[in-house]
Amino acid sequence: MGETEVGAGARGSVVRRARELRAPWGRRSGERGWIPSEDWWTPSVDAVCEAYTTGTDLTEPCTRLGEARARSGVEVGRALADLDAFGEVVGWEHVPLALVRALAEGWVEGGRGRDTCQDPLTGLANEAYLRTRVRELYRSAEETVPAAFDHHLVVVALDPTLDPWRRAARLIVLGHELNRFFTRGESVCLASRARIAVVARDEPALRTEIDELRSGIGWEHGAAVWSVPLPATHREASALLDGLGRPPCEE
Numbered sequence: 001m002g003e004t005e006v007g008a009g010a011r012g013s014v015v016r017r018a019r020e021l022r023a024p025w026g027r028r029s030g031e032r033g034w035i036p037s038e039d040w041w042t043p044s045v046d047a048v049c050e051a052y053t054t055g056t057d058l059t060e061p062c063t064r065l066g067e068a069r070a071r072s073g074v075e076v077g078r079a080l081a082d083l084d085a086f087g088e089v090v091g092w093e094h095v096p097l098a099l100v101r102a103l104a105e106g107w108v109e110g111g112r113g114r115d116t117c118q119d120p121l122t123g124l125a126n127e128a129y130l131r132t133r134v135r136e137l138y139r140s141a142e143e144t145v146p147a148a149f150d151h152h153l154v155v156v157a158l159d160p161t162l163d164p165w166r167r168a169a170r171l172i173v174l175g176h177e178l179n180r181f182f183t184r185g186e187s188v189c190l191a192s193r194a195r196i197a198v199v200a201r202d203e204p205a206l207r208t209e210i211d212e213l214r215s216g217i218g219w220e221h222g223a224a225v226w227s228v229p230l231p232a233t234h235r236e237a238s239a240l241l242d243g244l245g246r247p248p249c250e251e
Contacts, residue, residue: 018049028085041164044068059102066106119190124175130189138234152227154198191244
């Protein structure tokens, strides 16, 4: 067996052991109130797990974890509680102070210049922006013309049972491809960690585009594609967005 094969095997063993640690950590955080659970995973979670399983210094991975939590809009107390859940899983009586400090410093750094309209993992406009965009349409409908009623939400939904890493990777690729697909000023937004919603004007071309999405990008990534017209009132639209952001098991 060559050196390359040995290296690949060792790397595979590290990844496997890290995943075995990641799963109970995620469950413990969920038990301690991390809702929705699908928003918990980030690449920095894997960095922490891999560092622990290889005996590497955890300071830098914890800093990265804090930065990622801040960029996602997670409060520092919630981020620290998540780190404490990790400590319980690996059997620490207390999380080392150096790691608490590293996460907190990362959280402060990650919060500086944070773009509150962009999801840090996928680069898509986030759910807050989606809600703002829809609200603006209804305000326009009240003041000038019925703009909201001329729009649809095009939903692209991944299988929520996918491994979080695979789902995140597909979301990143889907976001890139959808931004290239929609070229008439549509808003491509992350509705949840398994769904992308596109605010699009109801035009004759839209129906053809949805068919193309189903047979093309959607089929390639195992994603369902459908469209929903925006309802008559903003209250109903808010309820619709609530449903899109809710984990499927709760619907």
